[in-house]
Amino acid sequence: MLFNDEGETAEESVQQVEVEVKDVGQIFSDLQAGANVTKTQSLKANDKLSSRGVMITGSGFIIEKSQFNQVELEVQFAYLNARDFMQSSRQVRALDFFGMDAEEAQQRYPKAYQLILERVKPERDASRNSSLRKNWWIFERPRPELRAALKGLKQYIATVETSKHRIFIFIDKDVLADNKLLAIALEDAYFLGTLSSKIHVNWALACGAQLGPTPVYAKSSCFDPFPFPDPTSAQKQKIRELGERLDAHRKKVQSQSPDVTITGMYNLLEKLKAGQPFTDADRIYNDKALVSTLKQIHDELDAAVLDAYGWEQNISNEEILNRLVALNAERAVEERNGLIRWLRPEYQAPTQTSAQMTLAGITDTEEIITVPVEQKTWPKTPKDQLAAIRDLLRTTSTEWTAEQVAAQFKGASRQKKTITQHLESLEWFGILLSRSQDGISRWHYAELRIAG
Numbered sequence: 201m202l203f204n205d206e207g208e209t210a211e212e213s214v215q216q217v218e219v220e221v222k223d224v225g226q227i228f229s230d231l232q233a234g235a236n237v238t239k240t241q242s243l244k245a246n247d248k249l250s251s252r253g254v255m256i257t258g259s260g261f262i263i264e265k266s267q268f269n270q271v272e273l274e275v276q277f278a279y280l281n282a283r284d285f286m287q288s289s290r291q292v293r294a295l296d297f298f299g300m301d302a303e304e305a306q307q308r309y310p311k312a313y314q315l316i317l318e319r320v321k322p323e324r325d326a327s328r329n330s331s332l333r334k335n336w337w338i339f340e341r342p343r344p345e346l347r348a349a350l351k352g353l354k355q356y357i358a359t360v361e362t363s364k365h366r367i368f369i370f371i372d373k374d375v376l377a378d379n380k381l382l383a384i385a386l387e388d389a390y391f392l393g394t395l396s397s398k399i400h401v402n403w404a405l406a407c408g409a410q411l412g413p414t415p416v417y418a419k420s421s422c423f424d425p426f427p428f429p430d431p432t433s434a435q436k437q438k439i440r441e442l443g444e445r446l447d448a449h450r451k452k453v454q455s456q457s458p459d460v461t462i463t464g465m466y467n468l469l470e471k472l473k474a475g476q477p478f479t480d481a482d483r484i485y486n487d488k489a490l491v492s493t494l495k496q497i498h499d500e501l502d503a504a505v506l507d508a509y510g511w512e513q514n515i516s517n518e519e520i521l522n523r524l525v526a527l528n529a530e531r532a533v534e535e536r537n538g539l540i541r542w543l544r545p546e547y548q549a550p551t552q553t554s555a556q557m558t559l560a561g562i563t564d565t566e567e568i569i570t571v572p573v574e575q576k577t578w579p580k581t582p583k584d585q586l587a588a589i590r591d592l593l594r595t596t597s598t599e600w601t602a603e604q605v606a607a608q609f610k611g612a613s614r615q616k617k618t619i620t621q622h623l624e625s626l627e628w629f630g631i632l633l634s635r636s637q638d639g640i641s642r643w644h645y646a647e648l649r650i651a652g
Contacts, residue, residue, distance in 0.1 A: 235406065235518070235521035235522045235524070235525045236525060237403075237406050237407045237421075237521065237525060239525070239529075240407065240421075240425040240525060240528045240529075241425055241528060241529070241532045242420065242424035242425050243424065243425060243426075243427065243528070243531055243532065243535060244535050244540050245428075245531065245535070245540050245541045245542055245543055245548075246423060246424050246425075246426065246543060247424070247548060248345070248349060248385075248547070248548055249349060249384055249385045249386060249423075249543060249544060249547075249548070250382060250383065250384045250385070250419045250423045250424070251343055251345055251346040251349070251382070251383055251385075251419070252341075252343070252361070252379050252380075252381070252382055252383070252419070253343065253346070253358075253376065253377030253378045253379050253380070253381045253382075253383050254294075254296075254339050254341060254342055254343050254346075254376055254377065254378065254379060255339060255340045255341035255343075255378075255379040256294060256339045256340065256378070256379075257332065257339065257340035257341075258319075258320040258323055258324065258339075258340075259319075260315070260316060260318075260319025260320035260323065261294050261295050261296075261316065261319075261320060261339070262279065262292050262293070262294055263276070263292065263293050263294075263295060263315070264290075264291075264292055265291055265292075267315075268293065270311065270315075271295065271309070271311040271312040271315055272308075272309040272311055272312050274308075274309065275295050275296055275297060275309050275312045276293040276294075276295060276296075276312075277293055277294050277296050277374060277375065277376045278292075278293055278372070278374065278375040278376065279292055279293055279294040279375070279376045279378065280358075280371065280375055280376070280377055280378060280381065281378035281380060281381070282360045282361070282362070282363070282378065282380040282381060284378075285358070285360050285367075285369070285381060285462065286360055286363060286365075286367070286461065286462045286463045287461045287462070287463060288458065288459075288461060294376050295312050295315065295316060296338075296339070296342075296376065297309070297312075297313075297316070297337050297338050298338060298339070298342045298344075298347070300337075300338075302336075302337050305337055313337070316336075316337050317337075320336060320337070321336045321337075324336035341379065346383055346385070349385035349547065350373050350383075350385050352547075353373050353385060353387045354372075354373055354387055355370045355371060355372055355373055355387045356370070356371055356373060356383055356384060356385050356386065356387060357369070357370060357371075357383070357384040357386055357387075357391065357392050357395065358370075358371045358377050358381045358382065358383050358384070359381065359382050359384075359395075359417055360380065360381055360382075360417075361380050361381065361382050361416060361417055361418075362380065362411050362414050362415070362416045362417075363414065363415070363417075364414055364415070364463070364466075365462070365463065365466040365467075365470075366401045366404050366405070366415065366417060367396075367462055367466065368384075368392055368395045368396045369392075369447060369450070369462075370387075370389075370392060370447050371383075382417055382419055382423070384423065385544070385547070386543060386544065388440065389439075389440045389441070389443035389444040389447065390436050390437075390439050390440040390443060391428075391443075391543065392443040392444075392446070392447060393439040393440060393442050393443025393444075393446065393501055393504070393505070394428055394429065394439060394443075394505055394508075396443065396446055396498070396501060397498075397501050397502050397504075397505035397506075398498075398502045398517075398520075399502070399505050399506065399509065399520055399524070400426060400505075402517045402520055402521060403422070403426060403520075403521065403524050404417055404422045406521050407421045407422050407425070408421060408422050409421075425528050426524075426528075427524060427527040427528045427530075427531045428541070428543065429505065429508035429509045429510075430508075430541070430598075431508035432508075435504065435507060435508040436508070438504045439501070439504045439505060439508060442497060442500055442501045442504055443501070445497055446494075446497050446498070446501065449490070449493065449494060449497060450462065450465065450494070453465070453488070453489055453490055457488045457489065459488075460485075460488055460489045464485065464489065465489045465491055465494060468482060468485055468486060468489065468491045469491050469494055469495055469498070472486075472491060472492065472495050473495065509523070511523065534598060537592065537608070538608060539598060576588070576608060576609050576610065577609065577610050577611065578609035578610060578611040578612040578615065582622070585618070585619075585622055586622050586625065586626065588609070589605060589619065589622050589623065589626065590626055590631055590632075590645075592605065592608060593605075593626075593632060593643065593644065593645045594645040598644065599635070599642035599643065599644045600623075600642060600643050600644065601640055601641065601642055601643075602616050602619045602620040602623060602641070603616060605619050605623070606619050620641075623641075623643045626643070627643060630646055631645070631646055632644065632645060632646055633645075633646045
């Protein structure tokens with residue numbers, strides 16, 4: 201029999217221990233507790249917008265400043281890899297013949313062609329990859345899908361795939377991002393602000409992978425399933441302004457002090473947030489990098505994004521994850537019912553009519569709710585119509601206008617008055633709740649909580 205230091209048996213000792221029981225959410229097969237981020241689903245709303253950057257495979261494609269004037273400018277593009285992004289840019293360019301066969305490249309840009317012929321082809325000829333040998337003058341992964349997504353944009357968002365700090369920055373549309381960067385084809389600073397908030401950063405840390413101790417931002421698990429908030433126009437504008445301010449602040453600091461890096465800024469920001477005392481070197485760096493101001497911007501951004509979700513300002517990181525997982529599931533149900541909150545509807549849903557995209561006065565600064573590909577048949581009897589509306593609204597906490605309800609049913613486009621009466625009847629019975637904004641009435645299922 202085993203005794204502890206006080207002469208008690210193990211059984212007697214255990215009986216005297218006070219156990220504190222906490223609600224830790226679900227406990228999974230790996231014995232980890234909390235939000236089950238492994239069950240999240242990719243959302244159509246985020247589809248076609250993110251991609252890893254180009255995979256060059258051949259250092260000969262890269263030229264330095266001294267070579268810029270030696271070859272044609274039309275095929276030179278600024279090029280950023282992870283080190284350029286987080287530390288200091290090498291100010292190099294890549295020669296890109298995307299969309300051209302070898303003969304066209306040689307005829308149109310003979311100087312650049314010869315440089316690639318001399319510097320890249322010998323390396324490619326020795327490759328076991330037949331595709332690399334055959335297409336030696338172009339990148340291994342030129343990312344046509346990313347190029348299509350960036351068409352028409354002035355800038356896009358990028359982040360380093362594997363990094364201690366999760367940073368999102370605007371990059372000019374003509375800059376080629378390396379394969380170790382994730383490019384997101386969104387130019388609105390509202391999205392940059394939301395992605396830069398602690399809400400998304402915590403999500404990315406929980407959903408992403410790990411390369412040793414370093415977090416990895418994976419497109420499929422971090423961006424594709426992320427449920428963006430459903431803000432009012434005023435909330436969205438506030439986040440947009442803070443996103444612009446954040447991006448401009450960092451770029452201005454680096455332009456004025458070239459020795460300041462993104463890594464250095466966020467290392468010091470982490471120390472500042474933790475309340476750790478600054479050394480003399482920290483104070484000198486803070487004076488150059490303006491990290492205290494950076495913290496203020498991030499704090500305001502976090503508050504604005506929490507407000508857009510309709511969540512409390514003192515919410516814990518664990519609860520943020522729980523609610524994001526729940527919101528992801530809710531959005532997935534919406535999408536199965538044909539409601540998709542496209543982030544860039546003009547690119548992601550180009551066949552949608554303007555009438556569909558302006559249902560109930562929705563503007564281009566708000567998420568778009570679409571007509572499903574297969575509309576349900578509008579019932580003939582009032583009783584069945586009421587049941588159909590009730591069943592539609594209780595699948596999601598989304599707020600609906602009469603026009604949006606009508607768009608879900610075949611043959612209901614001219615039934616707005618009838619649908620409005622049905623919505624009001626369901627509200628009278630306590631099944632739905634409503635609110636009016638900008639002269640437009642919106643209803644939601646009474647038992648479901650609406651953020652904000």
